[in-house]
Amino acid sequence: MTLTRCIFYILFFFTCISYSQTTTAKKPLPSILNSIEEKFDVKFSYSVDDVNNVVIESPSPQYTLNQTIAYLNNKTLLNFKLLNERYITVSIVNKTIDICGIILAQENNTPLLGATIIITNTQIGTATNYSGKFKLTNVPSNATLSISYLGYATKQLKANYFFNEENNCKTIILKETNQELNPITITKFLTTGLQKRIDGSTVLNTEKFGILPGLIEPDILESIQALPGIESANESIANINVRGGTNDQNLMLWDNIKMYHSGHFFGLISAYNPYLTNKVIVSKNGTSSAFSDGVSSTINMFSKDHITNTFSGGAGINLISADAFLQIPISKKLEFHVSGRRSFTDYYSTPTYDNYFKRSFQDSDINTQEINQSNTSSNFYFYDYSAKLLFNLNPKHKFRANIIGIFNNLDYAETLTDTNQETTSKNSYLSQENLGFGGNWQAQWSKKFKTKLIAYSSKYTVEADDYTVQTDQRLQQGNEVLETGLKLNTHVLVSNHFSLLNGYQFNETGILNKTLVSNPSYIKEKKDVLLNHAFFTEGEYKKNSTYLRLGVRVNYFQKFNKLLIEPRLNFRQNIFKHLAVKLEGEFKNQSTTQIVDFQDDFLGVENRRWILANQENIPITTSKQGSFGLEFNKKNFHVDLTSFYKKVEGITASNQGFYNNFQYLNATGNYTSKGLEFLTNVTAAKYSTWLSYTYSINNYFFESFTPKQFPNNTDIRHSISLAFNYNIFKRLQISLGSIYRTGIPYTKPLEDNETIQVGSFYQVNYDVPNKENLDPFIRFDASLNYKLNISKKVQSSLRVGIKNITNQDNVINRYYTVDENNKQKAIQVDNKSLSFTPNASLRFNF
Structure with a gap:
């Protein structure tokens, strides 16, 4: 009796595994469409970009053509429509979806905190958390997402790439750019938009800038005073003292142009508009040999x-x-x-x-x-x-x-x-x-x-x-x-x-x-x-x-x-x-x-x-x-x-x-x-x-x-x-x-x-x-x-x-x-x- 039960459980276990593998096996949609074309002698008309990143389970072999089309409409964000007995059109359904993703670095699969996800041609976006995770709701299914991170190659993906019935988060791998040897070591430093690079310099990203006490804008020269060793002895932007130096000992460059003036109101407001200044890099020591001047x-x-x-x-x-x-x-x-x-x-x-x-x-x-x-x-x-x-x-x-x-x-x-x-x-x-x-x-x-x-x-x-x-x-x-x-x-x-x-x-x-x-x-x-x-x-x-x-x-x-x-x-x-x-x-x-x-x-x-x-x-x-x-x-x-x-x-x-x-x-x-x-x-x-x-x-x-x-x-x-x-x-x-x-x-x-x-x-x-x-x-x-x-x-x-x-x-x-x-x-x-x-x-x- 005991032996019989053991055999039964073993057979049941392997049957479940086999069933699970069969039911969860997914294939790229283009491959499935090719099989359907051969089986029913039909032709699908579609854009490669619309179907390239779609992966679903194959429809049941017992399905008729109409049942197969209904299945595809149910499992994807695409609209499959029979024009006649021979041709079927495929188009993107214009509706909104909720998407979720996890951004990882290719080098060691570590989560990237602060990666930016923007819906192209809009101001809508978000950033990843400490787990590299992000969520966006009510995203048009035909939208394109731009995923970027400093030092990594930007990726652009269709919103429907993230669609799945289980609402699981898709994993996206970003690759370091070949020319980037000075990556970010701290992605959120004091506040969002402040980052620390591996060479010790600090990066202020004004577009992603969060909030600092007393400031209503990402004032560049006021914001850097949050860093240790940077003071203004008389509360003036025109008198920034870095490790005890005077203001004229700071080299100020704006798009490689050396600037000799720093503040409006004779020192109380930064003279540089932060909304077209994309980023600021502050170096107190160990500067690249490409730069001179600015002994502080x-x-x-x-x-x-x-x-x-x-x-x-x-x-x-x-x-x-x-x-x-x-x-x-x-x-x-x-x-x-x-x-x-x-x-x-x-x-x-x-x-x-x-x-x-x-x-x-x-x-x-x-x-x-x-x-x-x-x-x-x-x-x-x-x-x-x-x-x-x-x-x-x-x-x-x-x-x-x-x-x-x-x-x-x-x-x-x-x-x-x-x-x-x-x-x-x-x-x-x-x-x-x-x-x-x-x-x-x-x-x-x-x-x-x-x-x-x-x-x-x-x-x-x-x-x-x-x-x-x-x-x-x-x-x-x-x-x-x-x-x-x-x-x-x-x-x-x-x-x-x-x-x-x-x-x-x-x-x-x-x-x-x-x-x-x-x-x-x-x-x-x-x-x-x-x-x-x-x-x-x-x-x-x-x-x-x-x-x-x-x-x-x-x-x-x-x-x-x-x-x-x-x-x-x-x-x-x-x-x-x-x-x-x-x-x-x-x-x-x-x-x-x-x-x-x-x-x-x-x-x-x-x-x-x-x-x-x-x-x-x-x-x-x-x-x-x-x-x-x-x-x-x-x-x-x-x-x-x-x-x-x-x-x-x-x-x-x-x-x-x-x-x-x-x-x-x-x-x-x-x-x-x-x-x-x-x-x-x-x-x-x-x-x-x-x-x-x-x-x-x-x-x-x-x-x-x-x-x-x-x-x-x-x-x-x-x-x-x-x-x-x-x-x-x-x-x-x-x-x-x-x-x-x-x-x-x-x-x-x-x-x-x-x-x-x-x-x-x-x-x-x-x-x-x-x-x-x-x-x-x-x-x-x-x-x-x-x-x-x-x-x-x-x-x-x-x-x-x-x-x-x-x-x-x-x-x-x-x-x-x-x-x-x-x-x-x-x-x-x-x-x-x-x-x-x-x-x-x-x-x-x-």
Whole structure:
């Protein structure tokens, strides 16, 4: 009996397996259609694209032709229709379906977090989660999906490919592009749209950007301040300090055009429209040898570079400005992108504008409401625009042409009424502009060899006409930078794991500075020109858990007959599955710097002017930097610990903006910055939270000064930021954050001897430089983003942001001036940060 049962169960088991295999066996639809044609002597008429990816079970052999047609209609999203006894048409049924997929990397079948799935010719899409999974509902069955991920080849699939009766998720494998040796290691870093590459640089993808505390838009230069080691000591975008450096030590590129201007509102708003800026790559160390300048960092901005053959665009308005952008396909090979933004502050004043105005102009003539019997008024506006022409001659040869314009204008009127009640009015103005042109030719000569030829021109001008009624004096000032450049990159893919980059770069930089005074008459004008030739080479290797980029750049300055050799190193090695060690180092130089004059430059609003190195009193600035760190990354948990050491030589006293006894002296020195950066970040589908901490010591050294060594103006010993993002609902996000940092140094007047007479003038008699520190800077910010549901073709969002929720009274700078009523005394002047400042934006994308 027992043996009989065993035999029965065995036979039953194998029968079930056989039945299961028979019933679940699926075949490609074209193969099934061929069998049906032979069996019933009929002919199917269809598009290959419609049936290629359809897989179903074969119909029962006992079915008649009509039963077979009914079966096919039931099992697919296609419409099978008998025209007559011989011919059957096949077409796509126009209905919506729900689709589900899992995106994996081909190399190791790991899920890709943040892969983008877009329904082509629409603004509808989604992104994958930590499991690489995505879902889309109510998708037209005849739609095409574009699946993309940075560093991987894009795939396009029909929506009906995902259709199956069991509602199982289809698996899609993406293949790494052969030329991508620098992949993303962290796909969601702090917030969506922020990613970290294997070489340590950070990528800001503005199109996918989520939300950060206090921000209503993906402001490029504000967003990067969420990264450890990047501060703004005075809360200004025009003064970004990377590991203790000054703002002029950051190389800013926009589509390969070197930019000399960064902020609207004289530093409070980024001058680069984020809605055509596709991505930004920020490097603090270990930079590619293809780049020079920027001894502190490289901020490389790229606009959209792919022809989509889709008309799309967007527009938005906030409490400061309005903007719009368009992507216009002209033909399959030609496309035009354009964007523009303008403030409306010269027509209408908002509370946000009032706070920005007060913050920007608090330390200038512009914010003075009354000077003796003089009344003042001012009018300020800004705008920016960009355009790009994309032409693909063929898949192997692509041409691009760009233009970008940035403009700030301030008109200032002063009216004086004398004792006879006669009124005199005088107007002053300040304008600031950066205009850039660029173009490039990308050529793929073979699978392993490509070149890129780049040419650009950048012109920066700032002009001021300042008329003072009381002294009847007119002061005209100007600063102009004109740079042209040519660059050739050659890229050889030696193997799937190793590539070689070689290139040549030529730059001609001319800088003009002029000052004209009417009473007493005085004219000073100086123009310098510098030519620079550079050759660079580097090898990049990535295999499994090892990444290495090793390069060298050779710079030759024709005017000085000077040669500078700059080695570069970037190394990362996984020592365990989730733990990596990284080592970075670089030598860099820059020949353009800014000098700072707090006394009389440009109405006291813009205190910086660009100058060129002359190797006499203004040397070429050079830097040496090294960093070592550990990085732990496991699913949604990331920890980064990095130590760094940087020494920058060839700085001058005039470009540091001293408020002490050294501010009128000419001297050359250096500064040394060293410290530790820590970041921990936990992310999930609905939230992200992070804590960053930076400890640094930053000291000057000037041989001719006493004392020779003292704290740097941007010496911020401790800086902590904490933030939390949460998706409350599917369409509602909130972001909360806080910043704490120790106050920057300042110099007090000498006690009991606060001023000193020099000739017929008095000046402040300062004590030991930078001996004191301001109170700590504390700020709490919040943002809210709500996605409006208008239509399937139009995406819209309402964002609200508040900076300094608690209205903290932060002093960001302190200096002293001579008391005009008592020349023996000095008056303390405090510059304050933004007060409680709300802002809101409404956007529409189509």
